[in-house]
Amino acid sequence: MTANQIDTGKGRASGAVRRRLRTPLVTVGLTFLLLTLVLGLAALVAWQAYRSALTTAEARAQSSAQIVAAHVEWMMTASDQALRRIDSALGGHPVRPTADEISDITGAVGDLPPGFRFSVYDETGRLRMSSDPQAAIFSVADTPYFRELKDGRFLVISAEPKSNDENQPFFIVARRMSRGDAFYGIASIAIPNTRMEFLWRSLNFGADSSVAIIGNDGWLVARHPNVPQAIDYSDSPLFKNFLSTRSEGVYLAGRSPVDGQVRIVGYSRVLGWPLVATTGIALDQALAPFYGSLNTGLALGLPLVLLLAGGSFWVARLLRDDMMRRHELEEALERNRFLLREIHHRVKNNLQTVASLVRLQPLPAAAREDMGRRITAMVAVHEQIYRSDQFDKVQASGYIERLVQDIAVGYRRPVEIQTSLAPLSVSRDQAIPLGLIVNEVVTNAFKHAFKEDREGRLTVVLDEPEPNKGRLVIRDDGPGRQEQTGRGGMGSSLIEGFAHQIGGTYSYDNDGGTVFSMVFPLR
Numbered sequence: 001m002t003a004n005q006i007d008t009g010k011g012r013a014s015g016a017v018r019r020r021l022r023t024p025l026v027t028v029g030l031t032f033l034l035l036t037l038v039l040g041l042a043a044l045v046a047w048q049a050y051r052s053a054l055t056t057a058e059a060r061a062q063s064s065a066q067i068v069a070a071h072v073e074w075m076m077t078a079s080d081q082a083l084r085r086i087d088s089a090l091g092g093h094p095v096r097p098t099a100d101e102i103s104d105i106t107g108a109v110g111d112l113p114p115g116f117r118f119s120v121y122d123e124t125g126r127l128r129m130s131s132d133p134q135a136a137i138f139s140v141a142d143t144p145y146f147r148e149l150k151d152g153r154f155l156v157i158s159a160e161p162k163s164n165d166e167n168q169p170f171f172i173v174a175r176r177m178s179r180g181d182a183f184y185g186i187a188s189i190a191i192p193n194t195r196m197e198f199l200w201r202s203l204n205f206g207a208d209s210s211v212a213i214i215g216n217d218g219w220l221v222a223r224h225p226n227v228p229q230a231i232d233y234s235d236s237p238l239f240k241n242f243l244s245t246r247s248e249g250v251y252l253a254g255r256s257p258v259d260g261q262v263r264i265v266g267y268s269r270v271l272g273w274p275l276v277a278t279t280g281i282a283l284d285q286a287l288a289p290f291y292g293s294l295n296t297g298l299a300l301g302l303p304l305v306l307l308l309a310g311g312s313f314w315v316a317r318l319l320r321d322d323m324m325r326r327h328e329l330e331e332a333l334e335r336n337r338f339l340l341r342e343i344h345h346r347v348k349n350n351l352q353t354v355a356s357l358v359r360l361q362p363l364p365a366a367a368r369e370d371m372g373r374r375i376t377a378m379v380a381v382h383e384q385i386y387r388s389d390q391f392d393k394v395q396a397s398g399y400i401e402r403l404v405q406d407i408a409v410g411y412r413r414p415v416e417i418q419t420s421l422a423p424l425s426v427s428r429d430q431a432i433p434l435g436l437i438v439n440e441v442v443t444n445a446f447k448h449a450f451k452e453d454r455e456g457r458l459t460v461v462l463d464e465p466e467p468n469k470g471r472l473v474i475r476d477d478g479p480g481r482q483e484q485t486g487r488g489g490m491g492s493s494l495i496e497g498f499a500h501q502i503g504g505t506y507s508y509d510n511d512g513g514t515v516f517s518m519v520f521p522l523r
Helices: 003-089 099-108 144-150 194-203 237-242 288-360 365-388 396-411 428-449 490-501
Strands: 117-122 127-130 155-157 169-179 182-192 210-215 220-224 248-255 262-269 275-282 393-395 415-421 425-427 456-466 469-476 505-510 514-521
Touching (some): 003 117, 003 169, 003 194, 003 210, 003 248, 003 275, 144 182, 182 194, 194 210, 194 220, 393 396, 396 415, 396 428, 396 456, 425 428, 428 456, 428 490, 428 514, 490 505
Parallel strands (some): 415 456
Antiparallel strands (some): 117 127, 117 182, 155 169, 169 182, 210 220, 248 262, 262 275, 456 469, 469 514
8 A cells, every 4th residue: 555545535534534623613603693693693683682771752842842842831821811800800090999899800810720820010019919828918020021021022931930939930021001101010920849849740751850941041930849049051962953954853852950950851832932841851861761661672582692602612612622532443454454554455466476487387287377366356355445445345346347357368369358346345254255266257258258369258147136136247249158067177166165155045047158147236
């Protein structure tokens, strides 16, 4: 056996081992890909849930702002109508209401919502009448809204939250009262902040939500939760970016200057009034359902992902260990194959040596040639085994083809060789007896059917007439086989012994020549 053949066998084994050793890496890679797909899908689902929570909160903020705007419109309309009735009830003289006028005013504003308080001030700003019987007599002459009305404005909505005590803030809606060009005083209605609190509670957006009314000039008019100081929103995104293009909408506001909360703000202009209604939902509150679902998903999914990852690495480790054991077994198997190839190679060389020694012996030429051919048949089996790397079976077709051709070459007779050999495999123990039978029968044909350089035809057929049964047929077109009366020669004895050895049965017939037929089991 050559070094190239040995290296080729080792190369095939090491290549197979390398392919198998890639299995753990492929497993880890597929697991990583699966984890990536799962995490990607989870991230996509989480992103969609996040966007859904934001979209839901935005829709709620915008619709609630429209509701608040409608409520504020109703409050302002009711207050304006009440102020008109007060002005009408006072008649055409300066604000010095008589008992009858007070009765008329009280009746005119009797349908104001609970908590609304009206007041009447004369041209100097002094209180002349109030629906609050405990109201102290004081002057509003120094207030901004009184000065604006005195200077000619018709209606003013106070931008500064007002309170008649520490627990009840309110804001003012005031109307100028005049007769011709003469300024007679003002009438005002104080709207308590409880109305904003009522709206805030009805929306149920959470403790960190807010409801507010803002004037068109950007100053805060009313808010819940209440703030103790006036706030100017004219530089906020609401006035700079949104109200200039749309009368209602929603946006994500930055941190509030009041309490630092980040809110989703819905806004809507109050129809017919210089006011904007806003509602704010705290971002944390809006995303609370998303965070709840996310925490639940993480609590359930993260252990599964970790389990999958750990299981995959554990399986990869098992596969790696298994591949290493397979590698060791493959190397051991390849060593055994090499040893078997080497054994058959050495047997073949030894048989060839024996054949050479036989040719040197002082034996009759015919006996020497017969023995040489028999040894050559055995050599061919061993050569077929180590060349094909199949140590438990032999491809009979190629083996028989070579034997027949070698015998024909040795006799150098003008004989046409026809073969029809099915690709049947026989066991290693059957190969040598089968080859020796072929050798004996074909040699006898060349000796007796084609002697004296007679032309002829030799046909060799190998097939499988039924499952697990092989059939060998060797036919010549010679004069036929002579009937034997006594014991046959060595060739006949060998054929009989070898046929028995492989479990076959054979027969000779004369049919336009000698026909040898043998049926044997395929093991």
